[in-house]
Amino acid sequence: xxxxxxxxxxxxxRTRIACLVDPDSFSEFCPPQLRHTSPHLARLNAPVAFxxxxxxxxxxxxxxxxxIASQEGKFNGGAVGEVHGAKLRGLVExxxxxxxxxxxxxxxxxxxxxxxxxxxxxxxxxxxxxxxRTQAAGIPVFALVGGSCGAFGGMGIVTxxxxxxxxxxxxxxxxxxPEVIETVKGVDEFDSRDRALVWRVTGGxxxxxxxxxxxxxxxxxxxxxxxxxxxxxKHVERPLKPSxxxxxxxxxxQLSTRARRYDKARDGRIIFEEAGFKELESVALxxxxxxxxxxxxxx
Amino acid sequence: xxxxxxxxxxxEQHNITIDGEFLSGTATxxxxxxxxxxxxxxxxxxxxxxxxxxxxxxxxVREDSDVSRPPRTILFLVDTQGQQLSRHEELLGLNGYFAHxxxxxxxxxxxxxxxxxxxxxEAVSGGFLAFGLMADRVYALPDAQVRVMDLxxxxxxxxxxxxxxxxxxxxxxxxxxxxxxxWRMGGVDELWSAExxxxxxxxxxVAHAAADDGRARLGLERGGRTLAAPIAELVKAA
Numbered sequence: 001x002x003x004x005x006x007x008x009x010x011x012x013x014r015t016r017i018a019c020l021v022d023p024d025s026f027s028e029f030c031p032p033q034l035r036h037t038s039p040h041l042a043r044l045n046a047p048v049a050f051x052x053x054x055x056x057x058x059x060x061x062x063x064x065x066x067x068i069a070s071q072e073g074k075f076n077g078g079a080v081g082e083v084h085g086a087k088l089r090g091l092v093e094x095x096x097x098x099x100x101x102x103x104x105x106x107x108x109x110x111x112x113x114x115x116x117x118x119x120x121x122x123x124x125x126x127x128x129x130x131x132x133r134t135q136a137a138g139i140p141v142f143a144l145v146g147g148s149c150g151a152f153g154g155m156g157i158v159t160x161x162x163x164x165x166x167x168x169x170x171x172x173x174x175x176x177x178p179e180v181i182e183t184v185k186g187v188d189e190f191d192s193r194d195r196a197l198v199w200r201v202t203g204g205x206x207x208x209x210x211x212x213x214x215x216x217x218x219x220x221x222x223x224x225x226x227x228x229x230x231x232x233x234k235h236v237e238r239p240l241k242p243s244x245x246x247x248x249x250x251x252x253x254q255l256s257t258r259a260r261r262y263d264k265a266r267d268g269r270i271i272f273e274e275a276g277f278k279e280l281e282s283v284a285l286x287x288x289x290x291x292x293x294x295x296x297x298x299x
Numbered sequence: 300x301x302x303x304x305x306x307x308x309x310x311e312q313h314n315i316t317i318d319g320e321f322l323s324g325t326a327t328x329x330x331x332x333x334x335x336x337x338x339x340x341x342x343x344x345x346x347x348x349x350x351x352x353x354x355x356x357x358x359x360v361r362e363d364s365d366v367s368r369p370p371r372t373i374l375f376l377v378d379t380q381g382q383q384l385s386r387h388e389e390l391l392g393l394n395g396y397f398a399h400x401x402x403x404x405x406x407x408x409x410x411x412x413x414x415x416x417x418x419x420x421e422a423v424s425g426g427f428l429a430f431g432l433m434a435d436r437v438y439a440l441p442d443a444q445v446r447v448m449d450l451x452x453x454x455x456x457x458x459x460x461x462x463x464x465x466x467x468x469x470x471x472x473x474x475x476x477x478x479x480x481x482w483r484m485g486g487v488d489e490l491w492s493a494e495x496x497x498x499x500x501x502x503x504x505v506a507h508a509a510a511d512d513g514r515a516r517l518g519l520e521r522g523g524r525t526l527a528a529p530i531a532e533l534v535k536a537a
Contacts, residue, residue: 029537036530040473044459056534082473086515086527089532097535112424114457118472121424121525122486122514125432126527128398129512132405152394154428160398173427175394182382190386201390214393216518248399248406252353255399259346259391266386288347 001118005220009170012053016106019221020228020265021059021068028057030087038081040116049075058093058100062229064236067091067098070106074148074199078109080154080254085123090142092130095139101232103141105162110177111153124154133159140164140235144194144224145171147212149203153179160212163240166227167213169288172202196284200268205283205291209268209275211260218288234244300339303376303419306497318352320350321498328372329502335358337376337419344426345383349396352515353428356403360410370412370503376429378420397429404433413508417501419445435508438500439478441493443485446476472523483523486516 004021017026030036032050041048051073056262058069069091071078080088088105095103112120131141140163145151150172151159159165163179167173178192178201191197200206208216215231217223262270272283286294300322304313306325313326315335322337336355342348356373363370384391404414416434422443431437439445450468454461468475472483479488488507491500515531518524 029534030530036526036533039526041470043467043471044457044463046457046459057537082524082526083530086530087534089515089527090531093531094535094537102501112447113387114448114453114474117453118475118480118484119473119527121428121432122481122484122524123448123527124520125428126512127406128401128428128433132402136405136409153425156394157397157401157425157428159402160392160395173392174382174389175382175396175397178389181386181389184384189384189387201386206390207392209536210392212395242409243406245357245364245406245410248363248402249357251399252350252357254344254351255396256350257398258486259350259537262391265390268390271390288424297452 005222006222007219008168009148010217010223013106017055017059017068017070018222020225021061022063022125024040025060026057026068028055028060029091030056030072036083038083038116040081040119044115046115048183050185053078053080054084054086056087058098061225061232062081063102064101064232066102066104066232067095067100068106070103071108073108073147076113079111080109080120080123080149081113082112082123084118085120085127085271088277089123089127089130092127092134092141095134096137099139101236103139104144104228105141105158106144106269107151107155107159108147108149109151109153109155110149121154124158126160127158131158135163135240137203138240138242140210140240142166143232144228145173145223146219147171150174164231165213166213166215166231167204167207168219168224171204171210173207174202178202197267199284206268206269206271209295211235215293216288249297255268305494307417307501308496321348323355326374326447329505333372333374335376337375337378338430339378339420341378341380341421342516343430344379345382345385345388346391346393346396347518349400351399353403356407359412363412364410370410372413372415375414375416375431375434376378376428377416377418377422378393379423379426379430380421381423382425382429389470397425400429403431408435408510413505415508418445420444424448429433432500435510436488436504438489438491438504439482439487440491440497442479444476444495445478445481449476473492480523483521485516485518485524488517490512
């Protein structure tokens with residue numbers, strides 16, 4: 001049976017959940033019917049959303065119970081405000097009592113919502129603590145990144161706290177967006193209109209080559225689902241151990257080595273080169289399976 | 300810096316090395332030794348600085364797990380203008396370096412270290428997320444500046460007229476810069492005045508530090524962030 005792929009990048013947050021989880025298994029907490037909108041946006045005469053740009057709930061994926069959240073990149077760039085952030089934190093903390101196989105965060109966000117910047121910043125810090133606490137209790141949190149806003153600002157930090165990061169080629173992870181860097185530091189520092197350069201600095205392939213993402217998949221919801229299912233199986237077989245001094249010391253060494261190795265680098269080409277890619281011009285066009293094989297993954 | 304150190308710890312009660320924008324050492328807090336990790340001169344936090352902070356935390360956890368005395372308090376002295384904006388840092392994955400600092404804070408907390416932040420300069424956006432906001436308690440000195448973005452820049456990005464933002468900032472703590480706004484929202488625990496005895500404030504601050512995250516509850520009590528706690532509870536109860 002051939003099924004037409006459903007593009008992850010273009011899909012709405014709701015479509016992503018619907019196509020990702022087992023049929024009819026999703027039940028939403030704090031649904032749009034309750035109309036928990038942002039009073040802060042309203043005060044600034046900005047449009048509001050009945051779900052404040054994020055849906056949270058429980059579902060099954062390949063039979064595994066999961067808690068799941070999905071950010072809507074088309075609403076305020078998926079940005080985190082007070083209500084939005086509280087829904088995410090509540091979900092991650094809920095995992096401590098509900099003990100799902102994993103919490104899945106479908107991240108599509110530029111970070112803090114400026115209209116309620118202080119609330120957003122504190123909310124992201126609370127979410128960071130919740131993710132760390134939940135993972136210390138042995139429940140992994142996965143980030144899925146493949147939307148138009150990527151995972152930036154505080155959500156870029158949250159993403160890198162996650163046990164697993166599944167990304168598509170179109171997915172991007174970073175801290176400060178190229179536009180912000182260009183505005184503050186000038187076009188010579190970062191030309192945000194040079195899409196190929198932006199992709200080589202923040203895009204899915206370079207993040208996978210560096211190890212910031214644990215899986216690279218095609219821009220197809222089914223591909224995200226298959227990778228997630230496989231990783232859920234893995235975590236059922238080998239439950240997550242809380243990070244310890246030895247583990248974080250090792251992580252520290254790896255990050256230090258990376259900083260030394262690429263101490264002058266400003267373009268992902270050198271990272272592809274060191275990962276063994278010979279024809280650098282072809283990396284962008286290389287199919288995901290070939291790319292993963294080149295990185296030494298067994299398929 | 301010595302004037303600040305003297306007021307916080309008492310003269311001759313601190314042994315802190317200044318290395319560019321980075322501060323590290325020990326000092327006496329509430330009659331015990333605390334580990335000091337700090338930044339100064341409105342440091343822009345980059346991967347190198349994040350690694351220094353993480354290294355100092357990991358070293359403290361390592362040293363204290365081998366001895367019989369209780370784990371020392373870790374005090375963050377925060378002054379940051381935010382994250383370093385650069386293509387090189389983005390390529391390295393600065394967000395991952397910040398996540399590493401947060402993981403180290405979490406490890407220290409699980410090893411029963413108390414984590415306390417004192418903002419002695421600026422505490423801005425991503426720099427503050429990485430360095431300071433992950434503590435058990437956050438205290439602000441009188442001239443502390445806490446923000447994500449100033450109102451002029453916010454006006455540019457959101458296309459909301461600056462004058463309107465200034466007026467609205469009077470009524471709501473939710474977007475405008477200011478340590479007091481963060482206090483009302485539960486993100487800053489106490490604002491210390493110039494007249495306060497900072498060393499006794501700090502001693503009491505350390506005594507009150509607890510590992511649970513009570514910021515949403517505090518924001519609700521203080522009336523600056525009334526939705527975060529109930530919405531999270533709604534989700535948890537579903």
